[in-house]
Amino acid sequence: MFEDAGKYAAFFKMGIKDELAYVGDVIISLILRIGAPLVMLAVWYAIYLASGTATIGGFSLSQTYSYFFAVSLVAVFTVPSVLWMIQDDIQGGALGANLVRPVNYVLSTIVMDLSWGLLQAALIGVPMGVLLVLLLHIALSPMYLALFVSELAVALLLMYAIEMLIAALAIYLTYINSLYSAIYTAIAFISGMTLPLNFFPQWASGILQYALPFQILAYTPAATFIGAIAVPQALESTAVALAWALALSLAAALFWRHAMKRITIAGG
Amino acid sequence: MSLGIADELRYLVVSQYYTMKAYLTYRVRFLASLLSTGVGFATQILAITVIYTVSSGVPGWSYLQLLFLSFLSSLTFTFLGYFNIYSLPGMLRRGRYDGFFSKPVSMEALFFSPPSNVGMPIGIVFSAVLLAYVASLLGLSWMWLLMFLPLYLLGLIALLFLVTVVAVLAYLFVKSGNFINNVLELLSTTSKYPLNIYGIFPQLLLSILLPVGIATYYPAELLLGRIGIPVYAGILLFSAAVIIVSRYLIHKLMERYTGGGG
Numbered sequence A: 001m002f003e004d005a006g007k008y009a010a011f012f013k014m015g016i017k018d019e020l021a022y023v024g025d026v027i028i029s030l031i032l033r034i035g036a037p038l039v040m041l042a043v044w045y046a047i048y049l050a051s052g053t054a055t056i057g058g059f060s061l062s063q064t065y066s067y068f069f070a071v072s073l074v075a076v077f078t079v080p081s082v083l084w085m086i087q088d089d090i091q092g093g094a095l096g097a098n099l100v101r102p103v104n105y106v107l108s109t110i111v112m113d114l115s116w117g118l119l120q121a122a123l124i125g126v127p128m129g130v131l132l133v134l135l136l137h138i139a140l141s142p143m144y145l146a147l148f149v150s151e152l153a154v155a156l157l158l159m160y161a162i163e164m165l166i167a168a169l170a171i172y173l174t175y176i177n178s179l180y181s182a183i184y185t186a187i188a189f190i191s192g193m194t195l196p197l198n199f200f201p202q203w204a205s206g207i208l209q210y211a212l213p214f215q216i217l218a219y220t221p222a223a224t225f226i227g228a229i230a231v232p233q234a235l236e237s238t239a240v241a242l243a244w245a246l247a248l249s250l251a252a253a254l255f256w257r258h259a260m261k262r263i264t265i266a267g268g
Numbered sequence B: 001m002s003l004g005i006a007d008e009l010r011y012l013v014v015s016q017y018y019t020m021k022a023y024l025t026y027r028v029r030f031l032a033s034l035l036s037t038g039v040g041f042a043t044q045i046l047a048i049t050v051i052y053t054v055s056s057g058v059p060g061w062s063y064l065q066l067l068f069l070s071f072l073s074s075l076t077f078t079f080l081g082y083f084n085i086y087s088l089p090g091m092l093r094r095g096r097y098d099g100f101f102s103k104p105v106s107m108e109a110l111f112f113s114p115p116s117n118v119g120m121p122i123g124i125v126f127s128a129v130l131l132a133y134v135a136s137l138l139g140l141s142w143m144w145l146l147m148f149l150p151l152y153l154l155g156l157i158a159l160l161f162l163v164t165v166v167a168v169l170a171y172l173f174v175k176s177g178n179f180i181n182n183v184l185e186l187l188s189t190t191s192k193y194p195l196n197i198y199g200i201f202p203q204l205l206l207s208i209l210l211p212v213g214i215a216t217y218y219p220a221e222l223l224l225g226r227i228g229i230p231v232y233a234g235i236l237l238f239s240a241a242v243i244i245v246s247r248y249l250i251h252k253l254m255e256r257y258t259g260g261g262g
Helices: A002-032 A036-050 A061-078 A082-092 A094-099 A105-135 A143-173 A177-191 A201-212 A218-225 A231-262 B005-023 B028-055 B063-082 B087-094 B107-112 B120-138 B142-173 B178-191 B200-211 B216-223 B229-254
Strands: none
Touching: A002 A105, A002 A177, A002 B178, A002 B216, A036 A061, A036 A177, A036 B178, A061 A105, A061 A143, A061 A218, A082 A094, A082 A105, A094 B229, A143 A177, A143 A231, A143 B120, A177 A218, A177 B028, A177 B142, A201 A218, A201 A231, A218 B200, A231 B120, B005 B107, B005 B200, B028 B063, B028 B120, B063 B142, B063 B178, B063 B216, B087 B178, B107 B229, B142 B178, B178 B200, B178 B216, B200 B216, B216 B229
């Protein structure tokens, strides 16, 4: 057991080294993430000004600003790239060599990916969160902070489940960029990354918040972070997302088991 | 000895033809690209619809006008994405062009011809069709359209050259170009809305230093009849200058290329 932990720790270190190979690129990419909420800030400032109303969809202008910054913060914690690692392994032919290693391929890939995610969360996410609290005057109580952290954990679990399901498809299709792009674009919209879910018509907002899990990837944690959601409502949405995440994780595990039986490695 | 422009273009078209042919061998991949593009446009339309449902919208722009600008921006960035310029630093680093530099083809033709993002033509067709549909709803005249095409095409080529300069700089200084995708994504989001809402300084920045406006905002303004002839001529000249300076910079910077791979 402990011997295995040592092996996965090596994957953990390798993941960080891999990502830091081109550190200039990584730093520029991270800085650019701040740009997206700035664009939305300008757009919504113009819209609020033209509309002449104090609130839109129950959000004041300052809440809308804070919301888009909070969405960027959530994305720092919840966007894995395990899918691309697996697709590269399948397309480049490294999958065969990786499968014969004395470790679980799927788990080792997730650990490698998680290492960079955790480093990014520590180096970017935490300072960014503190800055947002200070600059946007967010009163983040311990209760809301705990809720926010647990929502991020559920969001990460859900994203891994979705990515592993699509990654398993790569074994059959080889190339999954477009499929992922279609799924992620739809998820970005219905999770509240593009617009807060309370801007949607009531019937759509109800479905997206309480029946589907994707709100946990943007709307629910962002609204929790800025204190724009009641605790029971946040708990209900998180519970729905957790149930979905567990079901999708199980489906991904079963799908991988099936896909592994279909693999044919060519070459020598 | 180098080829003439007609031969260079033929080289580009033939290389794209074979890439496309190889791509279409996998029909599922083609269908996935179709799905991806469709979903992208559907969410774009829905987002603008929601904005105009909950508010009076972006000041000075009707629902249809903003849709038009948004589709024009999509067309521009789908075109830029087609050439996969972000992969150029990695390809230079690995020496993928070393065997090609001795061929009688210009550096631009080489950089714009390798394995492209072949799912993108679907996006280009989608954008163009939606753009034409919204233009017909807006009742835009043919005369404006004739003036629009040279302005837009020149702006588009100028942006392509400029992004290539950034990619060569990325190769020289950070050896990787993944961030170029993030830059394009950010510029794509920015240019889906009128540049004047960002304030005077960002508008100048997005018109001159990162001139995304020359292939999005200003051509849209022209079609909506908000740009006069002097400004039109000025933008045309500016786009041409961007192409000339960028081309010079690409060649000058590539003098520092020392070969890669192993």
